[in-house]
Amino acid sequence: MKRRSRLALRWALVLALLALFLRAGVWQLGRAEEKQARLDQAAAVLERREPAPLPQALAAMPAWVELEATFEPHPALRLDQQRRGGQVGVQVYRLARLADGHRLWVDVGWQPLPADRTVPAEPALPDGALRLAGLLAPPPSAGLAIGPALSPLPDQGWLALRLTPEALREAAAPRAAGLLEGAVLRLDPVxxxxxxxxxxxxxxxxxxxxxxGYALQWFGFATGLLLLSLYLQFRRP
Known part of the structure; x- marks a missing residue:
C-alpha cells in the first residue's frame, strides 16, 4: 500500500512538471508566432511606405504615417538599458502636438551613456510645424515590472525602465490631455x-x-522527464 502511495505521488509530481514544461514550450511558440507576425507586417509596411490616416494607422499598427506636428517644449523621456552596437544607452522620446490636437511621443533616436551613466542633455529640436514620417507602433514591450517605471532626471525629464501607458501619461503631464498613449512614432532615420x-x-x-529555441528546450525537458520516469517505473529491481 505504501509503495502504491509513493508511486502515485511520484507520478502526480511528474505529470505536474510535464504540464509546466509543455505550457512553457507552448507559450514560447506563441511568442515566436506573435513576434514573427509583427515583423512580417512591419516589413510589408516599410516596403510600401504608403501613409495611412491616423485613425486607420492606430487600428492597424504598425503602420506608416506622415503627420503635421510641432515638438513641444517638454522635457525628454528616455528609455533605459537600450543596446546598440555593443553599447548601452537610452532611447529618447520627445512629445509632439499633432495638427488635430492629439499628442504623441516620438522616438527621436538613441544616445549612448558614459561610464558614469550621466544622461546627456538633449539638443533643441526644430521649431514650428514639421512634416514627420515614420512607423507608428505600440511602445516597446514592458517586460517584467521590477521597480518604478519612471525616475526623475535633473533636467525635469524622466528615465524609464518600461513604457507602460501609465508611464507615458505621467511623463507627459501636465500636457497629457489628448495623449495617444498606446502608440509611439518611430521617426524615419532620413x-x-x-x-x-x-x-x-x-x-x-x-x-x-x-x-x-527555448520552446524546443522546454519540450526536450518534458520528453526527457517522461522517458526517465518510464525507465524508473519499468526497470527491473
Whole structure:
C-alpha cells in the first residue's frame, strides 16, 4: 500500500512538471508566432511606405504615417538599458502636438551613456510645424515590472525602465490631455534631426528564432522527464 502511495505521488509530481514544461514550450511558440507576425507586417509596411490616416494607422499598427506636428517644449523621456552596437544607452522620446490636437511621443533616436551613466542633455529640436514620417507602433514591450517605471532626471525629464501607458501619461503631464498613449512614432532615420536610429520594430528583445529555441528546450525537458520516469517505473529491481 505504501509503495502504491509513493508511486502515485511520484507520478502526480511528474505529470505536474510535464504540464509546466509543455505550457512553457507552448507559450514560447506563441511568442515566436506573435513576434514573427509583427515583423512580417512591419516589413510589408516599410516596403510600401504608403501613409495611412491616423485613425486607420492606430487600428492597424504598425503602420506608416506622415503627420503635421510641432515638438513641444517638454522635457525628454528616455528609455533605459537600450543596446546598440555593443553599447548601452537610452532611447529618447520627445512629445509632439499633432495638427488635430492629439499628442504623441516620438522616438527621436538613441544616445549612448558614459561610464558614469550621466544622461546627456538633449539638443533643441526644430521649431514650428514639421512634416514627420515614420512607423507608428505600440511602445516597446514592458517586460517584467521590477521597480518604478519612471525616475526623475535633473533636467525635469524622466528615465524609464518600461513604457507602460501609465508611464507615458505621467511623463507627459501636465500636457497629457489628448495623449495617444498606446502608440509611439518611430521617426524615419532620413529626417535630419534627432539621434542615431532605425526602424527595428523589436529592439532589445528576443527574436522569434530565440523563442523557438527555448520552446524546443522546454519540450526536450518534458520528453526527457517522461522517458526517465518510464525507465524508473519499468526497470527491473
Amino acid at each position: 529626417l535630419p534631426f534627432g539621434h542615431e536610429r532605425d526602424l527595428d520594430l523589436l529592439p532589445n528583445t528576443l527574436p522569434p528564432e530565440k523563442h523557438r
